[in-house]
Amino acid sequence: xxxPQAVKLxxxxxxxxxxxxxxxxxxxxxxxxxxxxxxxxxxxIEAGSFVNPRSVPQMADSDQVFAGLKxxxxxxxxxxxxxxxxxxxxxxxRAMQAGVTEVAVFASASEGFSAKNxxxxxAESLARFQPLMQAALDQGVAVRGYISCVVxxxxxxxxxxxxxxxxxxxxxxxxxxxxxxxxxxGVGTAGHFKRLxxxxxxxxxxxxxxxxxxxxxxxxxxxxxxxLEYGIATVDASVAGLxxxxxxxxATGNVASEDVVYxxxxxxxxxxxxxxxxxxxxxxxxxxxxxxxxSNVGRARSTS
Amino acid sequence: xxxPQAVKLxxxxxxxxxxxxxxxxxxxxxxxxxxxxxxxxxxxIEAGSFVNPRSVPQMADSDQVFAGLKxxxxxxxxxxxxxxxxxxxxxxxRAMQAGVTEVAVFASASEGFSAKNxxxxxAESLARFQPLMQAALDQGVAVRGYISCVVxxxxxxxxxxxxxxxxxxxxxxxxxxxxxxxxxxGVGTAGHFKRLxxxxxxxxxxxxxxxxxxxxxxxxxxxxxxxLEYGIATVDASVAGLxxxxxxxxATGNVASEDVVYxxxxxxxxxxxxxxxxxxxxxxxxxxxxxxxxSNVGRARSTS
Numbered sequence: 319x320x321x322p323q324a325v326k327l328x329x330x331x332x333x334x335x336x337x338x339x340x341x342x343x344x345x346x347x348x349x350x351x352x353x354x355x356x357x358x359x360x361x362x363i364e365a366g367s368f369v370n371p372r373s374v375p376q377m378a379d380s381d382q383v384f385a386g387l388k389x390x391x392x393x394x395x396x397x398x399x400x401x402x403x404x405x406x407x408x409x410x411x412r413a414m415q416a417g418v419t420e421v422a423v424f425a426s427a428s429e430g431f432s433a434k435n436x437x438x439x440x441a442e443s444l445a446r447f448q449p450l451m452q453a454a455l456d457q458g459v460a461v462r463g464y465i466s467c468v469v470x471x472x473x474x475x476x477x478x479x480x481x482x483x484x485x486x487x488x489x490x491x492x493x494x495x496x497x498x499x500x501x502x503x504g505v506g507t508a509g510h511f512k513r514l515x516x517x518x519x520x521x522x523x524x525x526x527x528x529x530x531x532x533x534x535x536x537x538x539x540x541x542x543x544x545x546l547e548y549g550i551a552t553v554d555a556s557v558a559g560l561x562x563x564x565x566x567x568x569a570t571g572n573v574a575s576e577d578v579v580y581x582x583x584x585x586x587x588x589x590x591x592x593x594x595x596x597x598x599x600x601x602x603x604x605x606x607x608x609x610x611x612x613s614n615v616g617r618a619r620s621t622s
Numbered sequence: 623x624x625x626p627q628a629v630k631l632x633x634x635x636x637x638x639x640x641x642x643x644x645x646x647x648x649x650x651x652x653x654x655x656x657x658x659x660x661x662x663x664x665x666x667i668e669a670g671s672f673v674n675p676r677s678v679p680q681m682a683d684s685d686q687v688f689a690g691l692k693x694x695x696x697x698x699x700x701x702x703x704x705x706x707x708x709x710x711x712x713x714x715x716r717a718m719q720a721g722v723t724e725v726a727v728f729a730s731a732s733e734g735f736s737a738k739n740x741x742x743x744x745a746e747s748l749a750r751f752q753p754l755m756q757a758a759l760d761q762g763v764a765v766r767g768y769i770s771c772v773v774x775x776x777x778x779x780x781x782x783x784x785x786x787x788x789x790x791x792x793x794x795x796x797x798x799x800x801x802x803x804x805x806x807x808g809v810g811t812a813g814h815f816k817r818l819x820x821x822x823x824x825x826x827x828x829x830x831x832x833x834x835x836x837x838x839x840x841x842x843x844x845x846x847x848x849x850l851e852y853g854i855a856t857v858d859a860s861v862a863g864l865x866x867x868x869x870x871x872x873a874t875g876n877v878a879s880e881d882v883v884y885x886x887x888x889x890x891x892x893x894x895x896x897x898x899x900x901x902x903x904x905x906x907x908x909x910x911x912x913x914x915x916x917s918n919v920g921r922a923r924s925t926s
Contacts, residue, residue, distance in 0.1 A: 504922070507888025508847045536837075536881040536918030537888075539844040543812045569922040577840040584811025584841075614840030618808070618873040 319524070322551035324588045326362060328498070328528060329355055329575055331603070332383075333364040333403060335560025337376045338571065341607045345379045349386035351603055352400070355557060356393055358595035360575075364422065367403035368412040384416040401462065405436070407449040414457065421454065422462040422498075423447045425489065427482045430473030431466055431502070444488050451492045463489035463497040464530065468514060469506035472565045479517035486518060486527075496526055498554055501541065503565045504534025508544040515548040524549030531573050533612075534563045538573035539581050546587070553578055558600035559612025574613030576600050623828070626855035628892045630666060632802070632832060633659055633879055635907070636687075637668040637707055639864025641680045642875065645911045649683045653690035655907055656704070659861060660697055662899035664879075668726065671707035672716040688720040705766065709740070711753040718761065725758065726766040726802075727751045729793065731786045734777030735770055735806070748792050755796045767793035767801040768834065772818060773810035776869045783821035790822060790831075800830055802858055805845065807869045808838025812848040819852040828853030835877050837916075838867045842877035843885050850891070857882055862904035863916025878917030880904050 332352050336343055343351075352365050365387060366380030380402060387393050387400055401420040404410040413421055425443050426432035432440045454461045467474075468482045486497045499514065506514075511529070518527065529545045531538035531554075542553055556572035563571035579593050597616055604611040611617060636656050640647055647655075656669050669691060670684030684706060691697050691704055705724040708714040717725055729747050730736035736744045758765045771778075772786045790801045803818065810818075815833070822831065833849045835842035835858075846857055860876035867875035883897050901920055908915040915921060 507885045509885075509889035512889075533840075533918065534922045535884055536840075536843060536878070537885060539840060540847040540885060543844040543847055563922075569918070574840070580839055581811045581813075581841060581844060585813035585816075614837065614873070618838045618867075 319547060319549045321546045321585070322549060322587060324551065325546070325582055326552045327360060327575060327578060327589050327591060328552060328554045329360045329363045329557060330530070330554050330572060331355070331556040331558065331560040331575065333367050333377065335556040335572060337367065337374055338561040338564060339376070339607055341609075342376070343606065345382045345386060347606060348379070348383045349390070351599070352383070352387060353390060353393060354599045354602065355596075356395070356398060358599055359589070359591040360596070361397050361590060362399045362401070365400045365402060368409035368416070369403065369405050381412065381416040384418055388417050404450060406446050407453060410450045410453055414459070420460045420462065422464055423450065423489070423494070424464045424466065425485050426466045426471075427477050427485050428467040428471035428474040431471045434473060435466070440485060444485075444492070447492060455493055461494050463494035464500055465489070465497060466500045466502040468499045469501045469510045470503055472503050479514045482514060483518055483521065487521060490522070490526065496528055496552065497522075498528035498530045498552070500530035500554075501532055504532030504537065504563065504569075504571070506531070506541055507537050508540045511541045511544045515545060515550070519548060525551065528552035528554055530554035532563065532571050533559065533573045534565075534569045534571060539577060542573070542578060543581065546585070557596065557613075558604045558616060560603065562612075570612045574600065574611070574616065576613040576615040580615045623851060623853045625850045625889070626853060626891060628855065629850070629886055630856045631664060631879060631882060631893050631895060632856060632858040633664045633667045633861060634834070634858050634876060635659070635860040635862065635864040635879065637671050637681065639860040639862075639876060641671065641678055642865040642868060643680070643911055645913075646680070647910065649686045649690060651910060652683070652687045653694070655903070656687070656691060657694060657697060658903045658906065659900075660699070660702060662903055663893070663895040664900070665701050665894060666703045666705070669704045669706060672713035672720070673707065673709050685716065685720040688722055692721050708754060710750050711757060714754045714757055718763070724764045724766065726768055727754065727793070727798070728768040728770065729789050730770045730775075731781050731789050732771040732775035732778040735775045738777055739770070744789060748789075748796070751796060759797055765798050767798035768804055769793070769801060770804045770806040772803045773805045773814045774807055776807050783818045786818060787822055787825060791825060794826070794830070800832055800856065801826075802832040802834045802856070804834035804858075805836055808836030808841065808867065808873070808875070810835070810845055811841050812844045815845045815848045819849060819854070823852060829855065832856035832858055834858035836867065836875050837863065837877045838869075838873045838875060843881060846877070846882060847885065850889070861900065861917075862908045862920060864907065866916075874916045878904065878915070878920065880917040880919040884919045
């Protein structure tokens with residue numbers, strides 16, 4: 319399998335990242351962050367989520383964020399996707415009212431995480447997506463699928479490739495155009511990703527899969543590197559490593575976009591992203607949050 | 623090329639690590655650290671260096687460290703190598719008096735680093751090794767070679783595989799049994815290591831090469847993972863990521879041994895090392911130094 323010549327970076331910092339940061343970020347600052355990411359060349363950004371605002375207060379202003387983005391003439395680029403997470407039909411309808419053009423749904427490969435995180439079984443979560451998927455199909459809205467805990471679960475322990483495959487196939491059968499494989503607690507190694515992709519690629523082509531690696535155990539780039547060798551050409555990442563890790567004290571969560579882009583550049587793989595500007599965006603949002611960046615590249619390049 | 627089934631971890635924390643830590647560590651604590659590493663299953667440790675004590679005061683007690691190690695009955699294992707860095711014949715003779723059984727020499731792939739770090743040209747540094755190599759040959763002492771700045775240099779910028787190859791071949795010609803490729807400032811990516819190994823392996827077999835990756839840009843594990851695919855089966859690492867990075871503020875230096883062993887375990891590659899015990903050693907030395915560990919795995923597993 320040839321390593322891809324270009325990779326699409328899916329920037330999840332404004333949603334998956336900020337959702338897990340304790341410091342509040344204003345609507346205007348979220349819009350600025352997203353605009354800065356676009357200015358750095360990022361072409362796919364998960365910009366918000368339409369979940370219950372009581373469950374996730376950090377995302378309660380997603381409709382205003384999208385309103386702010388829509389009113390910004392610099393963000394009306396045909397090559398730009400600004401997506402939102404939608405857990406159910408109600409969330410999907412709110413997203414449509416806010417002018418969102420692409421959405422994502424979120425399932426778990428482990429029952430334990432599904433129960434604790436979204437309070438239902440995996441089967442129930444998939445059933446909940448059905449009316450949403452139908453509405454999206456009717457309205458021509460593309461839906462991305464996330465699977466969490468594709469290697470390990472904080473409650474159930476090890477997760478097998480077979481478990482991931484079942485959920486992945488269900489999401490594709492429902493109409494997801496792509497499934498992002500999330501190592502939510504970052505326990506996976508290159509060996510785990512090889513075994514996972516060896517299995518999934520029996521049924522699925524690499525161009526329909528993305529990887530979403532957390533750097534909790536420092537393994538994210540090695541796992542992404544391994545996934546590239548399987549032809550995976552879509553990589554989720556979070557600027558400045560925004561998001562932390564709720565399952566391991568003091569540890570990092572989402573792999574930093576800067577670190578991914580640095581690696582891809584060194585491998586001669588294009589992303590369309592200006593690394594220096596991306597590092598600047600990571601520094602700005604870290605300063606705003608009043609915390610050091612979780613990007614190794616950001617730290618190495620920092621002069622302060 | 624098949625990925626190796628077993629990897630030899632060369633633990634450089636007690637030398638390369640502590641040499642770059644500002645906090646002083648007593649001779650007894652150094653001996654304890656090395657004993658704890660051996661207890662965790664580490665079979666090759668760089669335990670000290672016989673350089674000018676005025677240049678590197680942290681290593682001024684290396685003869686006492688080796689005396690302490692020799693008097694410890696638990697460390698007289700036939701499978702254990704306790705090595706020392708020796709810059710010249712004088713250092714080699716001091717090492718022999720201290721009972722060292724294996725030594726290492728250190729050259730740079732870049733003229734700028736050679737000038738600043740060891741105050742001579744690359745050719746002069748190689749010439750300086752000649753009497754040392756002859757003495758080692760006469761006494762049947764194995765010599766390992768290090769090359770620093772194999773990808774980039776803090777003074778000269780980019781370093782080509784051709785430059786590394788010239789120094790590597792000189793070290794082999796002199797009698798080094800192995801050459802460790804050091805990405806001293808951690809700027810290399812998987813792409814750089816591919817290009818480097820593609821070139822070096824035209825002339826050298828993989829079993830004579832080791833990789834010595836720094837995690838400054840977060841790339842170390844991806845680079846090691848890539849090197850494994852070239853058949854490299856010897857990996858340098860530093861427990862708790864001891865050593866920091868003198869060339870980038872706030873950045874990490876040596877890749878942490880815990881992170882390497884965690885990855886290798888996940889890939890089904892044996893090291894003979896007990897990861898839980900190694901994590902404990904990393905925590906203990908970090909506590910002693912009064913600083914947080916630089917191991918991602920150590921942080922993720924930490925409960926405090």
